[in-house]
């Protein structure tokens with residue numbers, strides 16, 4: 001999010017700016033305070049995806065970032081990089 | 094068997110000590126309960142001053158925890174209110190002068206004699222916080238309507254939940270309805286929504302808090318104080334009554350009230 005642009009917008013009340021900033025801060029706080037959180041997501045992802053393809057578990061990367069939706073709106077985003085080794089044959093699913 | 098309630102916040106200066114003093118006094122005065130307030134802010138004691146009891150301290154919490162005196166010797170009886178006691182913190186030691194185990198033992202001992210034991214927690218999430226929550230059954234989290242305070246409150250919610258506290262309750266302090274109306278302060282719903290915890294009460298910004306702290310007389314006993322009214326409502330809620338939130342208009346003195354105050358007439362809180 002471009003904060004300078006955000007602040008300069010006269011029509012946005014400071015309360016809404018506070019709320020938006022707080023939302024983003026807390027998503028990051030809550031996820032990073034608990035180191036188990038991303039590990040949990042990782043292992044559930046592996047479980048789920050393994051039904052369909054073989055993946056490189058050591059190369060799996062899950063992290064929290066933010067993503068720009070439109071001009072002044074950013075949302076927290078979970079980004080996963082999952083190296084695929086092999087896709088299972090569809091007939092077996 | 095009494096109940097131990099810790100009053101905590103993460104961020105400093107948001108009103109933990111003020112909340113402890115007012116809820117403690119209110120529970121004794123209006124709830125007719127036997128109450129002890131424990132100042133767990135070792136090294137930075139404050140609760141004694143807010144209560145106007147600073148001249149009566151002989152022994153303190155650290156002395157009790159370390160067996161230097163008996164519990165009764167450290168407890169100060171508030172002569173203005175029946176059934177209200179204070180256990181002061183030590184001023185010269187630091188947070189490591191007591192252990193969480195010692196705090197737990199102290200709370201368990203106090204539970205035998207008191208209906209409510211209120212623990213005034215220091216700021217932070219370190220040892221002082223761990224001491225303060227060690228013997229507590231329930232928790233109250235105080236925040237102001239600011240990003241940093243709410244952020245810290247959220248951290249505390251997480252830590253409390255990790256320590257097995259089931260439903261911590263929120264106190265929003267220093268709310269200014271005029272600023273909320275202008276859109277320059279987060280409102281009650283915003284904060285409840287973000288923190289996702291239950292609300293115990295909302296205290297308006299009130300000069301009477303400063304005046305009452307100057308005098309060492311908690312605002313809860315002042316019928317004309319709006320913050321005092323908010324604390325009285327919270328006391329009723331702690332005692333299990335279903336009291337609705339004070340409407341925001343009542344947070345500020347009305348024009349008529351201001352006139353009455355100007356002429357020195359008594360203003361009753363609605």
Ligand SMILES: Nc1ncnc2c1ncn2[C@@H]1O[C@H](COP(=O)(O)OP(=O)(O)O)[C@@H](O)[C@H]1O
Pocket residue numbers: 102104105106107108109110111112139266267268296297298299300302303306320
């Ligand atoms: N509702 C309120 N209105 C006005 N001033 C307040 C209010 N609540 C607290 N204060 C003031 O804010 C300061 C910090 O309060 P305190 O209870 O000592 O916070 P903490 O114990 O969390 O550090 C004190 O000077 C107190 O008088």
Ligand SMILES: [Mg+2]
Pocket residue numbers: 109110111134139213214215
């Ligand atoms: Mg304090």
